[in-house]
Amino acid sequence: MGMLVTSLASGLLLGCAYAGAAVGLSLAMGMARVFNLAHTALGLTCGYLAYFLLTTAGIDPMVAVGLLAPLMFLAGLALWPTLFRPTVRGVADPALSTSILTLGLAIVLENALSKVWTPNPRIMSTPYSNQAITLFGFTVQGSLVVAAVLGLLLVLGLHWFLNRTFIGLAIQAVAQEPDGARLVGIRAELVSMLVFALSVGTAAIGGVGLAMIYSFGPASYFDWLLTVLLIVVVGGAGAILGTLISALGVGLVLGLGGALLPQAWNSLILFGLLLTILLLRPYGLFK
Amino acid sequence: MLEVSGLTVYYGPLPAVREASLKVAAGQFVGLIGPNGAGKTTLLKAVSGLLRPAAGRVVFDGTDITGWPAERICELGLVHVPEGRKLFPRLTVLDNLRLGAYLPRARAESDRALKEVFDLFPRLYERRRQLAGTLSGGEQQMLAIGRGLAARPRLLILDEPTLGLSPRLAHEILEVIKRLNSERRLTLLVVSQEVVHLLKLADYAFVMETGRITAEGPASELIADPKVRKVYVGL
Amino acid sequence: MTVIFMYIALSESWTILGGYAGYVSFGHVAFFGIGAYTTALLLLHVGVNPLFSFPLGGVAAALFAAVVGYPIVRLQGPYFSIVTLLVALLTSLVVKNTPALGGTTGLWLPLPDMPIELNRTTFYWFMLFMALVATGVTAWVENSKLGLGLMAIRQNEAVAEAAGANTTYIKLAALVLSAGLTGMVGGIYGYLRSYVTPEIVFDLNIGVTLFLMALFGGCRRWQGPVLGAVILSVLGEFLTLNIGEEIARIAYGLCLVLVVFFPDGLVGIIDKITVNRKVAFGGKHAVER
Incomplete structure (x- = not known):
């Protein structure tokens, strides 16, 4: 019983961490029409960079996130006009064209990581990573708590930004009614660029979070991607709180599955769930 | 003109x-x-x-x-209130009007503009916290006009x-x-x-x-x- | 050369649905693997040489496509792509966990009892044969009623449907045909490797490479995949031998990025150059385009 409760608790924490990795993708899919299959690959790249900073300079991953997220935001600003805008504009199905583009990017990143850091798995070990922390009577891993807090802060921060700031409202306006937005003077093109850059910036936070929890190799982005896609599809693209709720659910499934079933079953459940939901409700459960 | x-x-x-x-x-x-x-x-x-x-x-x-x-x-x-209204359905009435005054020129006067719109359409004031998509057709039309006015045309x-x-x-x-x-x-x-x-x-x-x-x-x-x-x- | 022929056959088969209808399958390797396992099992349990039974590999893959395809082809855009990818992953996972199929260690196939040189040339001819068959079928589809329907779907599915075309049936037929051809190639490949494991025959890299080649060459016409498969196979082989496999994969990834900007691939670029020449001569039709 005690083990079950603990795995439930760590499942919820895992869900928070995954919410951080998923929320940017949800934003990009729902509000910039970008189906970004490279989202977790970008996050993984940041995971490796954080690992590099930790092992060479002793910089704590929490600090590294503060450096990497703005950098990735800038990278997103640079990627939009060069690669993504031409892929989205004047295309019959921007989601399909961006998914092919980003699959290519993901392959490039995976192999670049493998070239630089070899295919061997890495583990980020910080002073707190294996420390047992007792929260409300449950004992959980320190790095899991840190990653969960990062993810939760990110999701809540984004929710606040989108609903309580003027730019956030403009972002929603463009997503809901692009023509209407242009008619009140919103430069939809700039807004899409901002959304995309935000999404890429958050990929850094989510990616470092996951890299703190799991041992990771260059191909890890793939399993992360499928999990994150499941979360986004269940939560509904563009729905920030929906992403959080669905991530908590997926975290619980992963936490319980990890405790009760062998590893192979875990991926079977994950893929099977994603497949079923995509077949039945491809545009989200809540839409 | x-x-x-x-x-x-x-x-x-x-x-x-x-x-x-x-x-x-x-x-x-x-x-x-x-x-x-x-x-x-x-x-x-x-x-x-x-x-x-x-x-x-x-x-x-x-x-x-x-x-x-x-x-x-x-x-x-030059402000256009289009056919079909093109409101932001999942934002509140108030947020729709605020976005009408998105441009800096209009934002400076947005409080006054909002007051004028509410004077013109008191119904919108009553529903200001409601999502635009849940309004009736007539109210949506008022909101569309209000949003246009908020842009200071x-x-x-x-x-x-x-x-x-x-x-x-x-x-x-x-x-x-x-x-x-x-x-x-x-x-x-x-x-x-x-x-x-x-x-x-x-x-x-x-x-x-x-x-x-x-x-x-x-x-x-x-x-x-x-x-x-x-x-x-x-x- | 054998590998080039294989990729020609695979990307041609993929083009039937992925190119003509614009339904980009990420998971065609599922059909490839099913073909490989079918002939392997037939060899081990019935004793039929895969070089005779490879059409049955195609039949198995086509049947599989017919069974799972119906709900899948009704999905749109990247949702279709992701689901095909999941089907490949799940198939591979099921095979890995089925002891009768050898699990993760796979099945070992006794090589044909003949000198290694003859062995090589045999596979060479079989893959050449498959490349020709797949190219022929794809070229035939291009000018057939089926091809017309698929291209109508690519241009505007709603209009095609409104015009009375049963788009689901058309897409399913294309998927089954495409899967059948892919399965036949897989049936030969397993024997060629003489070792059939999930890692080898459900390798997602094969699944990505085959459609990358089609997109790169231009998957609106049957000539494109041939061009793409030849150029990219040579490029990939060259980079792998001289610099490293990772660099070759990076190059493939970059090609995929590039393809988005040239949706009609190399064939499309070649077309444009020739059309521009016509414009120079004052062709009125070309100007209007």
Whole structure:
């Protein structure tokens, strides 16, 4: 019983961490029409960079996130006009064209990581990573708590930004009614660029979070991607709180599955769930 | 204030508007009437920048705005309240109005603009916290007009503000529009199927058929014109 | 050369649905693997040489496509792509966990009892044969009623449907045909490797490479995949031998990025150059385009 409760608790924490990795993708899919299959690959790249900073300079991953997220935001600003805008504009199905583009990017990143850091798995070990922390009577891993807090802060921060700031409202306006937005003077093109850059910036936070929890190799982005896609599809693209709720659910499934079933079953459940939901409700459960 | 000359706009492979010309003078209330599919909406979209014209010129207040993007045209004070309203359905009434005052020029006065809109449509004030998508058709239309006013227009273009409304509500909306013109000297270009009522209120009107402007004149004369009466008034 | 022929056959088969209809399958390797396992099982349990039974590999893959395809082809855009990818992953996972199929260790196939040189040339001819068959079928589809339907779907599915075409049936037929051809190639490949494991025959890299080649060459016409498969196989082989496999994969990834900007691939670029020449001569039709 005690083990079950603990795995439930760590499942919820895992869900928070995954919410951080998923929320940017949800934003990009729902509000910039970008189906970004490279989202977790970008996050993984940041995971490796954080690992590099930790092992060479002793910089704590929490600090590294503060450096990497703005950098990735800038990278997103640079990627939009060069690669993504031409892929989205004047295309019959921007989601399909961006998914092919980003699959290519993901392959490039995976192999670049493998070239630089070899295919061997890495583990980020910080002073707190294996420390047992007792929260409300449950004992959980320190790095899991840190990653969960990062993810939760990110999701809540984004929710606040989108609903309580003027730019956030403009972002929603463009997503809901692009023509209407242009008619009140919103430069939809700039807004899409901002959304995309935000999404890429958050990929850094989510990616470092996951890299703190799991041992990771260059191909890890793939399993992360499928999990994150499941979360986004269940939560509904563009729905920030929906992403959080669905991530908590997926975290619980992963936490319980990890405790009760062998590893192979875990991926079977994950893929099977994603497949079923995509077949039945491809545009989200809540839409 | 607005001068459209020789405007041709393609909608798909066919020209929906052919060499249309019209003029709106400052302070005028101008109506644009015509049967469905005559190209009125396409013409307005090309004026406000949602569509790019293939030929012709659009001049607003001495500035040639032909082919400008909608967001820059809005900045000049030419504000378009489109057919179908194009509200932000999952944002509140208040947020829709705030976004109407998105541009810095309008944002500076947004509190005053909001107050004016609520004075004009008290119903919107009651529903200010409600999501725009949950409003009734009439309320949505009020919100669309309100959002347009929040942008601090010098010329307001209204496309079918009465579509789908009950006759009573349609007249109510048209009366409010008239007041905007007579009390605040707001220049208006209005399309409506409520031809008789529109012509009674407007100063001047243009008739559009199959993509061309086929008649124009002071509204009081057009309403007496037997041809117009026959086609649009059904008498 | 054998590998080039294999990729020609695979990307041609993929083009039937992915190119003509624009339904980009990420998971065609599922059909490839099913073909490989079918012939392997037939060899081990019935004793039929895969070089005779490879059409049955195609039949198995086509049947599989017919069974799972119906709900899948009704999905749109990237949702279709992701689901095909999941089907490949799940198939591979099921095989990995089925002891009768050898699990993760796979099945070992006794090589044909003949000198190694003859062995090589045999596979060479079989893959050449498959490349020709797949190219022929794809070229035939291009000018057939089926091809017409698929291209109508690519241009505007709603209009095609409104015009009375049963788009679901058309897409399903294309998927089954495409899967059948892919399965036949897989049936030969397993024997060629003489070792059939999930890692080898459900390798997602094969799944990505085969459609990358089609997109790169231009998957609106049957000539494209041939061009793409030849150029990219040579490029990939060259980079792998001289610099490293990772660099080759990076190059493939970059090609995929590039393809988005040239949706009609190399064939499309070649077309444009020739059309521009016509414009120079004042061709009125070309100017209007």
